[in-house]
Amino acid sequence: MSFEQGFADVERAAAAAERAAKSLAAVAKALVRAAQEGNIGAIDRNAQKLNDAAQAVAQETLNARSAWPFSASAEEQFLQNDYTAELLAAAQAVGLKMQSRDGLLLSYPFIIRILPAERAVRINKTRFPGLRPSRLVAKLKADQDRKSRATVEPFLEALYAAYQLVAGRHDKGASVPLARIYRAFTLLPGTASDYTRDDFARDLFSLDRSGVTHTRSGACLSLPASTGTKAPASTFVCVAPDGQVVTYYAIRFTEGA
Numbered sequence: 001m002s003f004e005q006g007f008a009d010v011e012r013a014a015a016a017a018e019r020a021a022k023s024l025a026a027v028a029k030a031l032v033r034a035a036q037e038g039n040i041g042a043i044d045r046n047a048q049k050l051n052d053a054a055q056a057v058a059q060e061t062l063n064a065r066s067a068w069p070f071s072a073s074a075e076e077q078f079l080q081n082d083y084t085a086e087l088l089a090a091a092q093a094v095g096l097k098m099q100s101r102d103g104l105l106l107s108y109p110f111i112i113r114i115l116p117a118e119r120a121v122r123i124n125k126t127r128f129p130g131l132r133p134s135r136l137v138a139k140l141k142a143d144q145d146r147k148s149r150a151t152v153e154p155f156l157e158a159l160y161a162a163y164q165l166v167a168g169r170h171d172k173g174a175s176v177p178l179a180r181i182y183r184a185f186t187l188l189p190g191t192a193s194d195y196t197r198d199d200f201a202r203d204l205f206s207l208d209r210s211g212v213t214h215t216r217s218g219a220c221l222s223l224p225a226s227t228g229t230k231a232p233a234s235t236f237v238c239v240a241p242d243g244q245v246v247t248y249y250a251i252r253f254t255e256g257a
Helices: 004-039 042-064 073-083 083-093 135-143 153-167 177-186 199-212
Strands: 098-100 105-106 108-115 120-123 126-128 220-222 237-240 245-248 250-254
Touching: 004 042, 004 083, 004 135, 073 083, 073 108, 083 098, 083 105, 083 108, 083 135, 098 237, 105 237, 108 135, 108 199, 153 177, 153 199, 153 220, 153 250, 177 199, 177 250, 199 237, 245 250
Parallel strands: none
Antiparallel strands: 098 105, 105 108, 108 120, 120 126, 220 250, 237 245
């Protein structure tokens, strides 16, 4: 049993309960009219119908209450072990590029963290309780297709400030490992948990693809490609919308004339 199937079963059962409740309401209204008109025959007929409708509502209510096939422990276990594969399959079905990496799901510009104990996912920094795979990937795809209103200029200025701090006066213009820049970004206690390496990689990719390369002071950004094999702790990886894996290692600012 998948989550998608479970949610579909609950939806169908709840819709049946809703229809039964509407039928009950309609019969009750007919009984009201019969009483207002003093129509004894209609009262007898609708009173029986009301009883039948009430029984139908009771049965459909029981069906809806028991439609969800997962116990609390099974829910958490499924989220821990199987939900990632189901979400990846749902993404593939609608053409949404998504990859699993280091316990996360990456679908630019989103980083999705599954929170089994909370029965939710975190999309970037926002907690989202909607777990139905088809609806979740539809939301991600719609948000991905929508033009981002975020601006990259503040991030560029923050990078430049961190670069100046790390490079110092004598090494300006030199390539600096991005790992050192990230450490400067996350010096405050707890900052690294709020702004992870994956968040940093995503913002680097957004800046890289934006075409914005100059700070307000005229310093020019470049992101030199890494040479040779670098340790994972030294590189920052982002999955592009087309599924391409983009790796960043170093940064350089060249001062303007």
